[in-house]
Amino acid sequence: MALLEIRNVVRRFASFTAVDGVSLSIEVGEFFTLLGPSGCGKTTLLRMIAGFDAPDEGDLLLDGQSLRGIPPEQRPIHTVFQSYALFPHLTVAENVAFPLRMAKVVPDEIRRRVQEALASVHLLEKQKHLPHELSGGQKQRVALARGLVNRPRLLLLDEPLGALDAKLREDMQMELINLQKTVGVTFIFVTHSQAEALALSHRIAVMNQGRVEQLDEPSRLYGFPRNRFVADFIGKINMLDATVTAVAADRLLLEVAGVGAVSAPLKAGVQSGQTGVFAVRPEQVQLLAEHADAPAAANEVRGRILDFLYIGDVTTYLVQLSDGTRLEALLPNSAPGRAKFFEAGDPVILRWSAEVGVFLHE
Amino acid sequence: MSKLAPATITRWVVSGPPTLFMLLFFLAPSLIMVLASFRYPGAFGGLAPVFGGGRPGEDTGLTLENYQFFFSDLLYTEIFLKSLLIALISTLACILMAYPLALLIARSPKRHRDLMVLLVILPFASNFLIRVYALMILLGPQQALASTINGVLAAFGCAPVSLLFSTFAVVVGMVYVHLPFMVLPLYTNLEKHDPTLLDAAQDLGASAWSRFWRVTFPLSLPGIFSGSALVFIPVLGMFAIPDLLGGTRDILIGNLIKDQFLGTRDWPFGSMLSIMLTVVVLALAGLAARLGQRKRDGGN
Numbered sequence: 001m002a003l004l005e006i007r008n009v010v011r012r013f014a015s016f017t018a019v020d021g022v023s024l025s026i027e028v029g030e031f032f033t034l035l036g037p038s039g040c041g042k043t044t045l046l047r048m049i050a051g052f053d054a055p056d057e058g059d060l061l062l063d064g065q066s067l068r069g070i071p072p073e074q075r076p077i078h079t080v081f082q083s084y085a086l087f088p089h090l091t092v093a094e095n096v097a098f099p100l101r102m103a104k105v106v107p108d109e110i111r112r113r114v115q116e117a118l119a120s121v122h123l124l125e126k127q128k129h130l131p132h133e134l135s136g137g138q139k140q141r142v143a144l145a146r147g148l149v150n151r152p153r154l155l156l157l158d159e160p161l162g163a164l165d166a167k168l169r170e171d172m173q174m175e176l177i178n179l180q181k182t183v184g185v186t187f188i189f190v191t192h193s194q195a196e197a198l199a200l201s202h203r204i205a206v207m208n209q210g211r212v213e214q215l216d217e218p219s220r221l222y223g224f225p226r227n228r229f230v231a232d233f234i235g236k237i238n239m240l241d242a243t244v245t246a247v248a249a250d251r252l253l254l255e256v257a258g259v260g261a262v263s264a265p266l267k268a269g270v271q272s273g274q275t276g277v278f279a280v281r282p283e284q285v286q287l288l289a290e291h292a293d294a295p296a297a298a299n300e301v302r303g304r305i306l307d308f309l310y311i312g313d314v315t316t317y318l319v320q321l322s323d324g325t326r327l328e329a330l331l332p333n334s335a336p337g338r339a340k341f342f343e344a345g346d347p348v349i350l351r352w353s354a355e356v357g358v359f360l361h362e
Numbered sequence: 363m364s365k366l367a368p369a370t371i372t373r374w375v376v377s378g379p380p381t382l383f384m385l386l387f388f389l390a391p392s393l394i395m396v397l398a399s400f401r402y403p404g405a406f407g408g409l410a411p412v413f414g415g416g417r418p419g420e421d422t423g424l425t426l427e428n429y430q431f432f433f434s435d436l437l438y439t440e441i442f443l444k445s446l447l448i449a450l451i452s453t454l455a456c457i458l459m460a461y462p463l464a465l466l467i468a469r470s471p472k473r474h475r476d477l478m479v480l481l482v483i484l485p486f487a488s489n490f491l492i493r494v495y496a497l498m499i500l501l502g503p504q505q506a507l508a509s510t511i512n513g514v515l516a517a518f519g520c521a522p523v524s525l526l527f528s529t530f531a532v533v534v535g536m537v538y539v540h541l542p543f544m545v546l547p548l549y550t551n552l553e554k555h556d557p558t559l560l561d562a563a564q565d566l567g568a569s570a571w572s573r574f575w576r577v578t579f580p581l582s583l584p585g586i587f588s589g590s591a592l593v594f595i596p597v598l599g600m601f602a603i604p605d606l607l608g609g610t611r612d613i614l615i616g617n618l619i620k621d622q623f624l625g626t627r628d629w630p631f632g633s634m635l636s637i638m639l640t641v642v643v644l645a646l647a648g649l650a651a652r653l654g655q656r657k658r659d660g661g662n
Contacts, residue, residue: 050565072564085562089580098576102567146566 001064003028003186004049004154009058011044018044019055020210026154026188031180033189035197036207037233042190045207046156049188051075062153073102078147079156082163084139086131092142093118093127099150117145120179137168141175148183157189161196173199194234198222206230222281228360231279236316238285238327242278242359244270251354254278258325263298263354270359280357285329287317290347298354303327305346315340319350399633400424407627428634438618438635442642445614448529449597452536456544456593457586459537464548464585465578468555475553482545490539494606497535501525501607524609531607532614536597543596544589551585552578587650595643615639 002025011019019041026032034042047053049060051072060067067075078099086095093114100110118124121141131139140160147155157176161169177200180187191197197204198218205215206229214226225231231239242262246253252270254262256278264278286297303319306326316330329350331341342348402410402421410420432438467478485493500507503524512522525531555578563573601616608614615635622632 052561052565072561073567073569077565079562079565081558081562083556083558085556085558087559087563087577098563098568099566102569102572150567 002026003030003063004188005061005064006045006049007059007061009045009048009055009060011041011048011053012056017210019048021058022207022210022212023058024205024212024215026186028186029184031177031187031189031200031202033191033197033201033204034207035191035194035204035233037192040207041210042192042207043158046079046158046188046190049154050077050079050156076153077156078150078152078154079158080140080143080147080160082159084131084143084160086139086142086146088131091128091130092123092134095131095142096127096146096149098146103150105150113149117149120148120182121145121175136164137172140164140172144176144179148179148185151183152185154186154188157187159191160189161191161193169196176200198234206233208233224358225279225360228277228279231358231360236282236328237279238282239277239279239360240325240327242276244272244274244276244359247272252359254359258321258323259299259301262357264357264359265355267359270361274361276359276361278357278359280352282316282328282330284352284356285327286351287319287329287331287342288349288351289342290349297351299357300349300351301327302347302349305342305344305348307344308340308342310340317342317348319348395633395636398630399428399637400426401630402427403628403630407629409629428630431631432634432638441613441618442615442638445598445616446642448533448536448614449594452533452540452597453544453590453594455533455537456541457590460541460544460548460589461582461586464545464552467545467549468552479546479549482542482549485542491602491606493539494535494603497531497538498526498606501531501534526607527609527612529608529612532604532612535603535607536600539600539603540593540597543592547589547592548582548585551582555581587654591647594646598643599639 004024004026006022006024006026009019009022010017022041022045034045036042044053048055049067051067051070051074054068062075062077087098090098096114096117097110100113105113114127115124118127121144123138123141123145126134126138126142131142134142140163143160161172164172173196176187189197189200198221201218203215203217204221206213206221208229214221214230216224221230222234225234225237228239231237240259241257242254244252245255245261247266247270251266252264254264256262262278290302301321303321305317306320307318309316309318310333312333314330314332316328319327319329321327327350333340398409401412402423402425404410405417405420410417410422412423414422463482467475467482470478499505502508503526508525511525515522559577559581560573563577568576598614599616599619601614601620604612604614604617605620619632619635619639622628622635
């Protein structure tokens, strides 16, 4: 039995439907992520799981029991708020002790478990400080310790890394993964950052306009986006208008705008004559100098470098094809001091194998 | 000569006039009063000269007699204690009535709050004395309120009571006049509370009762403290309300001081009482600050 089952949940506000028929099952011990742009309904769904909002239709079941009518304070579910919501008048230790006090745990036990929880987030030496004396990352860890201290069945994290700077965010991602592994509590993580979702989650539900567009493991979501929205939202991708010309035994033959004939991997349900887009990730596209000597690939097209963006580890090149279509490709700057391989205006060849890319039906 | 930075000049130009005003009209009279408390009263009121001969029957020079007289008669200490007690009761009553009101305003939709605050301070738009006279009418023996209460008392065989000219009436008047001074700082405090904190408390298992006592109330203590100061201190010095609503036994420090200046015309004794009052208030404020500090240190 799933730990949390969301059954066909609908939530409407005056003029729009925030959550529009979502069904999900979340398993024990999972690090599950709700990913989507702002307004996609992920926060509304989270508030319904926590108990601050109720579905208009459908039901939420925890361990097979309906959560209908159970107020937040009686659900074995805790939330880590985006703003951390630490009690400013209580010390770090008192903040962490709060849920234990509410559960009427005996004082000795409270003291022991607070120490344990603070040790797990490396904040023992800060226990007598007030929240305003802590840095953003430390507040974040106190909020985590407070949420986990009395072992909820489920911990909800509402964009908890949003307020941290980039470097700290990466460190916290590592800590979150390790913490979740150690404590074994099921996490539901809400974010609009696809990078965060890919790095942290066991499974991700990509949400858009109140619906789940795709539910999958990170690598499958990235490698096999089901539709245009998911392809576009997760990572960078080149999308070119395409028509299916033939469905062969082992591949699809497409007519792609600006490129011509392209071989792409087979996909169930695709038929000859369908229109849509051919999507291929920049890192799957090989970029070669015009006269380079390299084994021919299934798909090839010529173009000129229009522009490039030096990011550090890689440089992204924007290539313009003869008909004006633009494609992105990237090359790692592995040689020391190497910033770029091409200049704007250089003629280049783009190549990719028949195993990469995906056809997305309209 | 050192050059003055433009910022320094600006600071003095801006803060100069109010500083000068306070020096002239607050500090100077206070010092005059301190001096007066060590002098003798003039034969026809006012003060006897410090140097040189006074009128026949006048003592001149400086004296501690006023202070000695205060401590020689327990009557004054008793009036001080009674005033402190009434101020304390009025302050507590204000807290009990202002808190729910301030909370209601702070949790109302934003567009209604300004109107509600306006209603709270609306009584200030009419004259204070007129409002106290209105209270006299309301509490009067022939009025519905007194008749009802005495009717109920009579039914149980009790003697009728007088609402007006009693300590009760004094406290009612004090609370009525000072309530807005408690509501406003409390509202200002409660309005700033982050509602997410209550969500977090609820999420972590706190009932409505716990959410109030463990989150809202402790966070509102600064509001309660400033409101209490704004009520307690004026109530302690108030003379008009005990004059109008109190009975003959409801003499408070304020009345005592007023009588020294306007009735007995013993300015030195009045000044001394006034200084004693200031000392008591400052001592209480210091004590409260010390307690607040200890609580904060204790938390660490």
